[in-house]
């Protein structure tokens with residue numbers, strides 16, 4: 389059996405070896421990904437993001453255990469864009485390994501930055517495909533922070549959980565970083581601490597503001613129907629939209645995890661029952677293809693340039709002797725990266 393067949397048959401060492409090849413970008417990697425691609429698209433992918441210390445790793449562990457009690461298999465990808473290490477154990481992993489190690493229904497992989505963040509998002513998407521092909525039911529991708537890099541990585545997820553915690557001063561940061569747009573479920577963790585209710589209220593307020601800003605008067609009427617706790621009922625809306633629920637959790641005690649798990653599954657059902665899952669897949673396919681094409685065209689172009697030409701043009705732009713658009717046109721004309729002759733003057 390070759391490596392791909394072994395992986396598809398459930399061999400864990402084969403899975404780890406394929407992931408290493410993909411991460412290292414070996415010559416064999418593209419062929420492996422191509423062979424596996426037809427087996428992907430079955431896992432439900434859950435992104436977990438939030439500031440450091442909010443309790444993401446603890447929550448991911450607890451969620452993994454909750455899934456295991458329902459018999460589902462779980463892959464975990466821990467992405468740390470700030471750490472230069474890869475493939476080895478990140479700090480949070482030691483806790484995780486101790487908790488979850490030895491369960492064949494769980495597979496854990498850490499990833500960290502190598503060069504550009506764009507490269508990390510690309511590598512994460514590839515590793516995700518490999519774990520998906522290996523047949524895991526749910527894949528949890530945990531990213532540190534709430535910056536653009538994490539949002540890019542989260543875009544690979546079907547359901548995105550944004551974790552907040554009281555006392556981190558994130559109420560404002562959350563609005564800035566645009567997490568309101570990416571969150572399908574909010575978890576306010578460390579609900580045992582003072583200020584958790586305040587964080588929940590701040591999130592409700594942000595949702596209210598967003599709804600008031602975006603909704604038509606008719607939709608506003610729907611949202612005006614109050615649930616018993618004084619906020620619109622979360623989840624699927626009468627107009628077909630989705631209002632992210634805000635779930636309080638105490639990850640260290642496993643409290644609220646069952647509810648969080650329930651909301652993730654409800655969101656998965658919602659995506660399946662509407663046409664949103666296929667729409668999201670199409671958007672994702674488009675952006676993946678765009679990115680690969682951009683990378684390859686740029687690489688081809690740079691390969692064809694005479695040595696030193698790029699540096700001299702960059703220097704000319706920096707000295708304001710040439711504008712960057714004209715420079716790009718000149719390089720394209722000189723290199724004709726598509727080999728069509730169309731770029732020639």
Ligand code: GDP
Pocket residue numbers: 438439440441442443444445446447480577578579580581637638639640641
């Ligand atoms: P991450 O950096 O977001 O992954 O956060 P961790 O999961 O590593 O948690 C950071 C710290 O907060 C650890 O010491 C956890 O034990 C602690 N922690 C996690 N969840 C809770 C919680 O619900 N309540 C309290 N009080 N502490 C928690």
